[in-house]
Amino acid sequence: MTVKMEASAGKLSEKTLMIYGIVVALVGIYLTQINGFTGVAVFSFFGGIGAIAALWWGSDTIKHLCSYGLGTGVPSAGMVAFGAGAIAMIAGTKFNLIIPFVGISLVPIVTLILAALIGAVIGYIANNIINMNIPVMIFSLTKLSIVGALTMLGFGAMCTGTFSFNGLVTGGLSLQMEPAAQAAANGAQMFTVTVIPEFAGSLIGGATLAVIFFLGAMALQHPFNACLGPNEQQDRTLMLALEVGFLSMIVVAVMSYAFLDIVSATIGLIVALIGWIYTYKQYIALSKRDAYEWLDAKPIKEVGGDQ
Template sequence: MTAQITVTEGGIPHNTLMIYGLVGSIIGIYLTYLNTVTGTQLFSFFGGLGAIAALIWGSSTIKRLCSYGIGTGVPSAGMLAFGSGVIAMLLATKFGIASPIVALVLGFVIGAILGYIANNILAMKIPVMIQSIAELAAVGALVMIGFSAMVTGSFTFSPLSVVQVSALGGTVNSFGASLIGGGLLAAIFMLGSIALQHGFNACLGPSEKQDRTLMLTAEVGFLSMIMVAIFSFAFLGFFALIISIVVSVAGWYYTYAQYIALSKRDAAAWLDSKPIVEAEGH
């Protein structure tokens, strides 16, 4: 038996946010394919924007799931999303141009299986568990493939796993210097999972508001995007790197300023509140 703890009412319905996040993420990731079409790396930053669209969707999903009072489930949901999403993402990158779509589908399938296990075998009995874990796994897959595309300029397996390095006057293929072999995918895992769970984890409570929570998620997403842009220094050309950094910093500055403004708005609503006085002797 579970008891739902109601958070905020109103705002944009979750299913609407899911559609916006899903479509926005897929479009953003696919726009990085312009690198292949144009023979440049200048469009890599779109992968990061696609990842942030998915993070906003995922933040709403975490709020919906964790409103059932599962306590430390907020950060653990973020880790579960990326732990399952990385499987979908890595498998999907073998499907070429269809990789983002395959990542989305595999994420939903893997997440649904994990959600079923949690709800029916572990007996958590949360009504939205299966759908929410399925969504979070899909979000994790999209965020990682989006940030990976931002770093390398591509979302297919070969550019993520092999790069050419100079050796003995020639060039050789190196796995160790790649995004996957060099461990940068693990860093993307952590940057994405923190951005996913931090918004609701920081804003939950009786005064939680949807716009403030999602704005914080976007702000942390852009902060992660700055780090991802720095990672791309090892893979992209100078101008592509500068574009990614400028877009990331501009996005972070805007969302940070908006989050502070929303925080002041919500804090002002409590100015006239009084502390609860407990009766003496209790």
């Protein structure tokens, strides 16, 4: 299991990707906080951009982890990343405290730290207790679980406009009125109004988080899984990561119609569509560049074999 296969050495080093990924993801997620200051939800789509940055970085991490002979393990790596990330993300959203003087929430930072801890524990178990003995295992799973947590936080914030736990479990509020007492003098009635939060219509209560989980996990594993082979090129794989990221963002934008106003959700959808069309075209162009030949309705060209 410890035979190292070739992973294309790209122009961008792992460290560069990690710094860009974390910074853009955190900035994107924090920008959704402007929703809270301004009272409109049009800044939600920044969460999606942050999530895509995390996926972009994560797809390269998967490449380095899976170059240790884990051919069929590529999709599993995506799932384990999001499994670890889900715990960190849900726990992290409980820390919705505003840092004094800076004015930003603790949630993304706490989520990142929790994800790193959980990922390190899972990596230790896989490497030292199950004895998979892959040198980069612990650090890779730490990074992947951060990717999973930040992606879910970003897409969750894009979908609902907030990343606080209460915002994610409360779908809406309904008012219940009960007659309380009758004022004797003029017959006017008094009511007690109880506010009942609706949990079933929320991101977590309605299990929309499951959709985000799978959108993210597929988008994280797909770039390297699709592009693996002797002629894998880093720029093509990373372009595919952006493409599937924007594709996931389209679905999140459609689902956000259930939580946000029409204008904010439509802005998210348009940003996602533009990004997806651009990156998909680029990806096809890069595939054309790397392909041996690009043929339309031509027969098989034999190079060997028996026939």
